[in-house]
Amino acid sequence: MSDLDSKINEHFAGFVVRKDLVKAVKGNAIVPTYVLEYLLGQYCATDDEATIQAGIEIVKDILRKHYVHRSEAGLIQSTIRERGRYKVIDQISVSLNEKTDSYEAVFENLGIKKVAVDSNTVKAHPKLLVTGVWCIADVQYEFTEEARVSPWILESIKPIQIAKVDYEQYRDVRRAFTSDEWIDLLMQSIGFRPEAFGRRSKLLQLLRLIPFVERNYNLIELGPKGTGKSHVYSEFSPHGQLISGGEVTIPKLFVNNSNGRIGLVGYWDVVAFDEFAGREKTANKALVDIMKNYMANKSFSRGINPMGAEASFSFVGNTDHNVPYMLKNSDLFEALPRQFHDSAFIDRLHAYLPGWEIDVIRGEMFTKGYGFIVDYLAEILRHLRSEDFSNRVHQFFKVSEKISERDRTAISKTMSGLLKLIFPDGSQTDAEVEELLRLAMESRKRVKDQLARIDSTYPEVDFHYIGSDGFKRGVTTVEEEEYPQFYHTRGAADPEGHEEVPIEPAVAPSPHDTKERVVPTTVSVLPASKIAPALAEGHFVYAENRKGVSYDKLFGDYLDGASLIVVTDPYIRLFYQIRNMMEFVEMMIRRKPPEDQVKIHLVTAPDEGNVSRQRELLDSITAACTGSVVEFSWAFDTSGTAHARDIVTDTGWKIVLDRGLDIFQSPIKTEGFSLGDRLQDHRVIKGFYVTYVKLAAETSKTIDPAAGEQWGR
Structure with missing residues (x-):
């Protein structure tokens, strides 16, 4: 084991698992990672190799006996009939049969319907009414001559999620790790080998987790295929739901007017829209309008009474062109369906994660080290949703007063999410806060700069912050620095395609001087063809991932x-x-x-x-x-x-x-x-x-x- 793995096992014994074990037990079982890690956490949450190997065999045996493969559904049905009762692992959903005034379950892989469920089970697990939930269930078979009565009975059910989490212990133990070690622990927890990623790339991966830790957070990620955009939403947490962008309806997402039942936003922490991009796709205008209202106000209305919810939205999709093509010919939102390529919708996005900076997922990027059992981490993140860390920024920096309230809210929510993920114990330094603040502001600036292209009525915005020294620090996006000749639409670049920014000495402001001083952290936006054609002296900063x-x-x-x-x-x-x-x-x-x-x-x-x-x-x-x-x-x-x-x-x-x-x-x-x-x-x-x-x-x-x-x- 590495030094970090030893440290992880020392401080989080019983809550971590070796991440390569998932592949060792999965076989051809089509189950989310959090289901497998739940089982591994019961038997393999240790660094003792003998115990791990014995635990792997137990988990394999459980999957072999109780996980239902669709191809073997008939065999399992027969086993239940012959034994009278049998334990299965399956995805289960429940609906109300109004004709019989009873609840009935559907087992996705087992292929049985109209399974009798008592009301107490539904009250204890209301998510079953909205969508499929992975569970360990005891199913009985009792045949009756009455044709209307199903022989299948759901005796007991246990959704696959950890029972209890000690958040205070988690926060206290965080202090035993450096910031770099903690970020690497989180990277290993989502399955990646930290050494395969640069610092910025790690933070971009963690940006994908903010919807799990921040209420009503709206994130979009557009980029090339194969970068794992939807992985974290389908595999990482039992509190997130990944749906295809083409399968969204108002009743499914918000509320069904016929019975008044709330949709996905009422039961899940995160609703992610997969394959969201595609110019040829169409969307219901009424759905888009309700989504815009919900993203802005955390509420929606169908009928008489408005309803509120806390679910965050994540929109992931593939781009059709590379970044310079989009910047030259359209904008970075060009891949969105026409109904969503709308300034009012886009303005409600808190952050744009640049998917083109994420590497295509390769075998050597996966870790063999230890990380949190994802269900344990998911419960921690869910607990943190009720807290607000955005005010921690104010101890060190002041965000520009010239930006709009919507921009300020977006930056604050992104900052709060990053601080919850990396510094739940409040151990951040001013340099670490500045790094995250720049990323948060850049993620919102990317949205705002593209809005200026789409809708000329949006004013120019000066994204900057001021440190305790009184100096102003500007923020740019990576693609702005990389392609200035295409990025700016309002004369920001000179005819040669670059902008010279003078370097000012770091002189402390006089207490009588109220004028804003400018100390740019990125001192020049450079042309693609020549770095310094005039052979001038100067200092130039290059952002990671360009x-x-x-x-x-x-x-x-x-x-x-x-x-x-x-x-x-x-x-x-x-x-x-x-x-x-x-x-x-x-x-x-x-x-x-x-x-x-x-x-x-x-x-x-x-x-x-x-x-x-x-x-x-x-x-x-x-x-x-x-x-x-x-x-x-x-x-x-x-x-x-x-x-x-x-x-x-x-x-x-x-x-x-x-x-x-x-x-x-x-x-x-x-x-x-x-x-x-x-x-x-x-x-x-x-x-x-x-x-x-x-x-x-x-x-x-x-x-x-x-x-x-x-x-x-």
């Missing part, structure tokens, strides 16, 4: 004309890091005329324990450059003083990088047949910054590459 960035665009113009380039990066150690160095060399070979020559010298640190392999790979670059326009050399900084990561040229340019050359996320493994693997422009980046500094002439001097000497420091 594309269109390459070494050539970052460094090329600043390295032209240089005959000596020194790269200082102590982390050119592992194979992929050394490959980055090789790609840097390849970039220079492509840019240099064949008659020119340039020396590239790398100063790095030894990879303790694997230094021979590191030497071999670095020497391979030296050998590969023989006879080319590049002469490559390298040296270890044995003094241990080379902590900075930068590139310095003999033409007087110094390029400072917080991540060195390690700016790209791992590409999708497709045996080389991936654009992200072959072309840097198509690779997803990590978050990083780059600073261009022009050195004074007297600080530049030649160096001896063999000595590893550096200059201009």
